[in-house]
Structures are given as structure tokens and as C-alpha cells.
């Protein structure tokens with residue numbers, strides 16, 4: 624399948640999606656989101672893929688939802704088409720997705736990065752929710768996810784003023800997992816993704832599911848959920864192999880990866 628707004632590659636067990644609308648700083652229109660979802664559908668079905676990286680360009684991961692596409696929308700139109708709801712599917716994927724962010728990750732770009740499982744940032748990365756300057760507010764989860772990442776005070780300040788956060792601040796407050804030099808960003812993200820893809824795929828997917836559960840439930844329920852999944856893991860051949868390999872002081876040879 625060919626795509627017009629993204630570049631898709633597979634390197635070993637890692638799928639790489641590069642947003643590719645350079646003239647619009649990777650602004651996310653309905654075609655981009657449709658193409659990302661189509662390629663993620665394929666990666667989810669492909670047993671040869673164990674992890675995914677989504678990245679942009681040096682200048683912009685993505686400068687937001689496409690303002691030109693949405694500026695004339697009416698309330699009934701956005702309601703009837705359920706505008707933005709298809710974006711949510713990106714955050715509901717079961718295989719791990721790393722966002723590798725250089726340059727601007729603004730508005731929907733910041734929201735897309737936060738839908739991924741973790742964010743690796745280049746030292747050039749800039750995050751923000753500037754929608755308030757357009758007379759609106761974040762609409763792809765920004766008011767909710769940013770608040771969970773960085774806490775109410777900082778999220779409120781960013782959403783109410785549109786102030787951008789640089790990579791150092793984003794790392795300090797836990798929005799990104801790590802900062803790497805811009806020139807190494809994609810290579811580092813691919814390396815981390817390959818490490819994950821080399822592990823037991825069901826163990827990785829269950830771990831992702833369990834961490835995500837912490838956003839949706841109480842601590843007691845979350846811990847109960849974790850315990851059930853942990854117990855279930857003892858039915859997996861990969862658990863037997865992983866622990867046998869440790870005991871025998873050899874590398875594990877996981878079958879389900």
C-alpha cells in the first residue's frame with residue numbers, strides 16, 4: 624500500500640512511521656490520521672512486528688491538527704463526523720509505540736506524542752498546547768493526558784497560555800522519558816524499539832496493558848488487574864524460557880516474539 628503523507632519502513636521487527644508533510648510542518652489532517660491508522664492496523668496484524676516508532680522531521684514532529692482543514696467546520700459537521708475520534712485509535716493500540724520527537728510537537732502533535740507509550744525527545748523538541756491562541760482548546764486528549772503527565776499546575780499554565788516547553792523542562796517534569804541529541808534521535812528510538820521487539824511479545828503487550836490500566840482505575844483495582852495478568856503469565860512458554868535461561872546463565876530464546 625502506498626501512502627502520501629507518511630513514509631513507512633520495516634527494519635527487522637520494528638515498524639517506522641515518519642510523518643511527511645514538510646510544507647505544513649506535518650500538520651495532522653484527516654488523511655494523515657487515516658494513513659497512520661491504516662499502517663498501525665497492518666502492524667498490529669503482522670506477527671513479525673514487535674514495536675513501532677512514530678517520528679517526524681528535524682523541524683517538526685507535528686505542528687498540530689491541520690488548522691486550514693478545520694477552520695470552516697461547523698458544530699453539526701464536527702459532531703456528525705465525530706471529529707478527532709478516529710485519533711483515539713492510535714492510543715488504543717496493543718503493540719508498543721514510541722514517539723521520537725524533534726522540533727515542534729504542538730497541539731495535536733503533542734497529543735499524538737502523548738498517545739504513544741513513551742516519548743524520546745531530541746534536544747530540539749518543543750512541546751505545547753497552543754490551541755487557546757486559536758480560540759479553542761486541545762481536542763485530542765491534551766487537557767487530560769498532559770495533566771496526567773505533568774500535573775495540574777503546569778498543564779493548566781500550558782493550556783491557558785499556549786507556552787511551549789523545551790526538551791529539558793519536558794524531561795524534568797516527566798513528559799518525556801529521555802533526551803537524546805537530535806542527530807541520534809531516530810537511531811536511538813529504533814534501538815530501544817528493537818530491544819523491546821526482541822522480548823516476549825505477549826509479555827510486552829500485557830505489560831503495556833497493565834501500565835495503561837493505571838490511568839483508568841483506582842490503585843486497588845489496578846493492582847488486582849496486575850496480579851491477575853501476572854498470574855496468567857505463568858501459563859506462557861516464554862515465562863518458562865525466560866526464567867530457565869536466567870537459572871542456566873544463558874540468553875533467553877523467546878518463541879512468542
Ligand code: CAA
Nearest residue numbers: 646647648650686687688689690691729730731761762763
Ligand atoms: N495547520 C496547518 N498548517 C500549518 C500548521 C497547522 N497546525 N502549522 C504550520 N502550518 C503551515 C503554515 O501555515 C505554513 O504554511 P505556508 O508556508 O503555506 O504558509 C507552514 O506550515 C510553515 O509554518 P510557519 O511559516 O508558521 O513556520 P514557522 O517556523 O514560522 O512557525 C510554528 C512554526 C510556530 C509551529 C507555527 O507554524 C505555528 O504556530 N503553527 C500552528 C501551531 C498550532 O497552533 N497548533 C495547534 C493546532 S490546533 C489543534 O491541534 C487542535 C487539537 O487539539 C486537535
